[in-house]
Amino acid sequence: MTRELSFVEAMNEALMQEMARDDAVVIFGENIRGQGRGELRGLQDAYGDDRIIDLPISEAAMTGIATGAALAGGRPVVHFQVSSLIFPAFDQLVDQAAKLPLMLGGQAHVAATYMVMGCGASGGRAGQHSDNPYPYLIHAGIKSVMPSTPADAKGLLTTAVREDDPVAVFVPVRLMATKGSVAEEPYAIPLAQGEVKRTGKDVTVVAMGHLVAEALASAEALAADGIDAEIWDPRSLLPLDRAGLAASVAKTGRVVLFDDSHRSCGYAAELSSFIGETCFGDLKAPIKRVTRADVTIPFGQHIEDEVLPDRRRLEQAVHAVMAWS
Amino acid sequence: MTSSNLDAASLVSMYRQMRLIRRFEERTAELIDAGEIRAHAHLYIGEEAVAVGVSAALNTQDITTSTHRGHGHILAKGGDPMRMFAELMGRKAGYNRGRGGSMHIADLGLGIFGANGIVGAGAPMACGAARMFKNRGEPHVAVPFFGDGAMNQGVLLESLNVAAIWDLPVVFVCENNQYAITSPIAEMSRGSLAERAAAFGLKAETVDGMDAAAVFEAATRLVDRARAGDGASFLECRTYRFEAHNTALRASDLTYRTAAEIERWRERDPLTVLAQRLDAEDGWAQGDQAAVDAEVNAEIEDAIERAGESPRPSADTALDHMYAQTYPGFPAGVSE
Numbered sequence: 275m276t277r278e279l280s281f282v283e284a285m286n287e288a289l290m291q292e293m294a295r296d297d298a299v300v301i302f303g304e305n306i307r308g309q310g311r312g313e314l315r316g317l318q319d320a321y322g323d324d325r326i327i328d329l330p331i332s333e334a335a336m337t338g339i340a341t342g343a344a345l346a347g348g349r350p351v352v353h354f355q356v357s358s359l360i361f362p363a364f365d366q367l368v369d370q371a372a373k374l375p376l377m378l379g380g381q382a383h384v385a386a387t388y389m390v391m392g393c394g395a396s397g398g399r400a401g402q403h404s405d406n407p408y409p410y411l412i413h414a415g416i417k418s419v420m421p422s423t424p425a426d427a428k429g430l431l432t433t434a435v436r437e438d439d440p441v442a443v444f445v446p447v448r449l450m451a452t453k454g455s456v457a458e459e460p461y462a463i464p465l466a467q468g469e470v471k472r473t474g475k476d477v478t479v480v481a482m483g484h485l486v487a488e489a490l491a492s493a494e495a496l497a498a499d500g501i502d503a504e505i506w507d508p509r510s511l512l513p514l515d516r517a518g519l520a521a522s523v524a525k526t527g528r529v530v531l532f533d534d535s536h537r538s539c540g541y542a543a544e545l546s547s548f549i550g551e552t553c554f555g556d557l558k559a560p561i562k563r564v565t566r567a568d569v570t571i572p573f574g575q576h577i578e579d580e581v582l583p584d585r586r587r588l589e590q591a592v593h594a595v596m597a598w599s
Numbered sequence: 600m601t602s603s604n605l606d607a608a609s610l611v612s613m614y615r616q617m618r619l620i621r622r623f624e625e626r627t628a629e630l631i632d633a634g635e636i637r638a639h640a641h642l643y644i645g646e647e648a649v650a651v652g653v654s655a656a657l658n659t660q661d662i663t664t665s666t667h668r669g670h671g672h673i674l675a676k677g678g679d680p681m682r683m684f685a686e687l688m689g690r691k692a693g694y695n696r697g698r699g700g701s702m703h704i705a706d707l708g709l710g711i712f713g714a715n716g717i718v719g720a721g722a723p724m725a726c727g728a729a730r731m732f733k734n735r736g737e738p739h740v741a742v743p744f745f746g747d748g749a750m751n752q753g754v755l756l757e758s759l760n761v762a763a764i765w766d767l768p769v770v771f772v773c774e775n776n777q778y779a780i781t782s783p784i785a786e787m788s789r790g791s792l793a794e795r796a797a798a799f800g801l802k803a804e805t806v807d808g809m810d811a812a813a814v815f816e817a818a819t820r821l822v823d824r825a826r827a828g829d830g831a832s833f834l835e836c837r838t839y840r841f842e843a844h845n846t847a848l849r850a851s852d853l854t855y856r857t858a859a860e861i862e863r864w865r866e867r868d869p870l871t872v873l874a875q876r877l878d879a880e881d882g883w884a885q886g887d888q889a890a891v892d893a894e895v896n897a898e899i900e901d902a903i904e905r906a907g908e909s910p911r912p913s914a915d916t917a918l919d920h921m922y923a924q925t926y927p928g929f930p931a932g933v934s935e
C-alpha cells in the first residue's frame with residue numbers, strides 16, 4: 275500500500291522499520307528530545323533512550339562513538355541536524371571511519387549511516403548553513419546518496435542502514451516537507467542504481483536532489499520549444515550507476531549536468547570526466563555544467579539566487595548544447 | 600551591595616543598553632513576521648545583562664567573538680542598530696553589505712569579530728587575537744561569548760587549555776542559559792562549568808547573569824587582571840532565554856521546559872532588576888525609566904526606517920568579497 279508522506283516522514287518510517295528489523299541499529303544525535311522536524315519523531319518512545327541516544331553538542335565525539343559502536347557490532351545511524359555539522363566531525367569521518375577498514379586489512383567494516391539533514395540553501399540561511407558537502411565525503415571515499423523524492427528517501431536510507439560500509443545520506447533542505455507517494459512495507463533501493471525521471475531523446479540532463487524537480491519543470495518548458503529532455507537522477511552519487519548514465523548519453527548524445535555543489539572539484543566535474551572518458555564517441559556537443567558558483571553562499575535572497583544553479587541557466591545551457599553543430 | 604565602581608549614570612547607561620537590545624530583538628521578531636527580514640534569528644531577550652555587563656568593562660580595542668545569538672553582544676559593544684537592521688534585511692548599508700545576515704554580523708572597527716553560526720567556533724579566534732596582543736605588548740583583552748552548549752565542543756575545550764598555558768589575555772564568557780536548544784545543561788554536563796574551566800588552570804567565577812551590575816563587577820575584575828598580564832579567566836553567567844531557541848521554533852517551544860519555569864525567570868528580568876536597583880539607590884523615578892524607554896524606541900524606529908531605505912546589493916556583485924585577489928574567471932560562476 276502506498277500513502278502520501280513527506281520526505282522526513284518517509285525517512286522516519288525507514289528508521290522505524292530498520293530498528294524493528296535489527297536490534298543492532300542505534301541512532302546518535304543532538305537535541306533528539308525536541309525533534310520537531312519529524313525524521314526522528316516517535317523513535318525514542320518506541321525504542322527507548324538506549325537505542326535513540328541524545329548527545330551534547332559534540333559532533334566529533336558523536337561520529338567517533340558511532341565508529342566504535344560499529345566496530346563493536348552495532349549498526350549506528352548518526353544524525354547531523356544541518357549539513358555543515360559534518361565539518362567539526364571531519365577527522366572522524368574522513369580519516370577514521372572511511373580509512374579504518376582498509377588499514378585494518380579488512381578485519382572489520384564500519385556499518386555507519388550518516389544522515390546529513392538540511393543540505394543546501396533555502397533563502398537566507400547564509401554562509402554556514404547552506405552547504406551541499408557531498409563532494410568532500412565522496413572524495414574521501416564515503417558512499418553517498420541523495421534522494422529527490424520521499425520514496426527514494428525511504429529506500430535509500432534503508433539501504434544505507436543495511437550496508438556494511440559508511441554511507442552518507444544527503445537530505446536537501448528544500449525537499450524536507452515535500453510530499454510524495456511511499457510504499458508502506460520496507461524496501462531498499464540498491465546503491466549504484468540511477469533512475470530516468472523523465473524519458474527524452476534530445477539531451478540528457480543529469481540532476482539530483484532538489485534539482486530533479488527543477489529539471490522536470492524545465493523539461494516541460496523545453497518541450498514547448500521542441501526539445502525532448504531526458505532527466506536522469508543518479509540517486510546514488512558514490513558508487514555511481516555508470517552503465518545507466520552511459521546508456522542515457524548514448525541515446526541523446528548531449529549532456530547538461532545540473533548540480534548544486536561547487537564548480538571546482540564538484541560532483542558535476544566528476545560526472546563530466548566520466549562521460550568525457552567513457553562516452554566520447556556518443557557526444558554531439560561539449561558537455562555543459564550548471565553548478566553552484568565557487569563562492570560562499572551570500573545572505574540576501576537575490577544574491578543567493580545568483581550563485582545557485584537554477585532553471586533559467588539550465589534552459590540556457592540546454593539550448594546551447596542543442597545549437598551546437 | 601558592591602556598587603562601588605558604579606555611579607548612577609553608569610547604571611542608567613547600562614539600563615539604556617539593555618533596553619536597546621530588548622527593543623531591537625522585539626522589533627526583529629516583528630520584522631520577521633512581517634516579511635521585512637526574510638530569515639530567522641536567535642533572540643537575546645532575557646540575557647541582556649550578560650552582554651551589557653561584560654561590554655561595559657571593555658574598550659574599543661578589546662575584541663569579542665560572538666555566537667548564533669549575537670545581536671546583544673554587538674549592540675552592547677557599540678554596534679550601530681541601523682547597520683544591523685540593514686544587514687538583517689539584506690541591504691547594502693548592512694555591516695556585511697547584506698552578505699552575512701543575523702549569524703555573521705561583525706564590525707572589525709569596533710573590535711567585534713562577529714557572530715558565528717557554528718557553536719564554539721569563535722573561542723579559538725579570540726585566543727588568536729589575544730596571542731597577537733600579547734606578542735605586540737598591547738594591553739587589549741579578547742572576550743569570546745558562548746553558551747553552555749558550547750562547553751561540550753572540542754574546539755572550545757582546546758581553546759581553554761591554550762589560553763591557560765599561554766597566559767593569554769582572554770576572558771571566556773559562558774552564557775549558561777540552562778539549555779542548548781532543547782537539551783538541559785544538567786543532563787549534558789556533570790559538575791559545574793566554572794569548575795571545569797578551573798581544572799584547565801583558569802581563574803573561574805560564577806555570577807548572577809540577570810544582574811548587569813554584578814556581571815559588570817565580575818567582568819571588570821577579570822578584564823583588569825588579563826590586561827595586567829595575569830592571564831586567562833572564565834566567567835560563567837547564570838542566565839535564561841525568555842523566548843524560543845530561535846524565531847523558527849516559536850510554536851514548538853514548550854516541549855522541553857515549562858511555562859512556570861519561564862515565568863520564574865521572567866520575574867528576574869534583567870531590565871527590572873536594574874531598574875529596581877536604580878530606584879532603591881538613587882530614587883530613579885518611573886518617569887526617568889519611561890523617558891529612557893521612549894528615547895530607545897525612537898532610536899530603534901529611526902534605525903529601521905533608515906535601514907529600509909538602503910538598496911539591496913545587485914546580483915552582479917554576488918561573487919564579490921570571497922577573495923582579496925581575484926583572477927580572470929575566478930571565482931567561477933554558475934555556468935560558463
Ligand SMILES: Cc1ncc(C[n+]2csc(CCOP(=O)(O)OP(=O)(O)O)c2C)c(N)n1
Pocket residue numbers: 304305331333355359362667668716717718719745746747748749750752774776778779780844
Ligand atoms: C557545532 C554546532 N553544532 C550544532 C549546532 C546547531 N545549534 C545551533 S545553536 C545550538 C545550541 C547552542 O546552545 P548554547 O551554546 O547553550 O547557546 P544558546 O543557544 O543556549 O544561546 C545548536 C545545537 C551548531 N550551530 N554548531
Ligand SMILES: [Mg+2]
Pocket residue numbers: 746747748774775776777778779780
Ligand atoms: Mg544555552
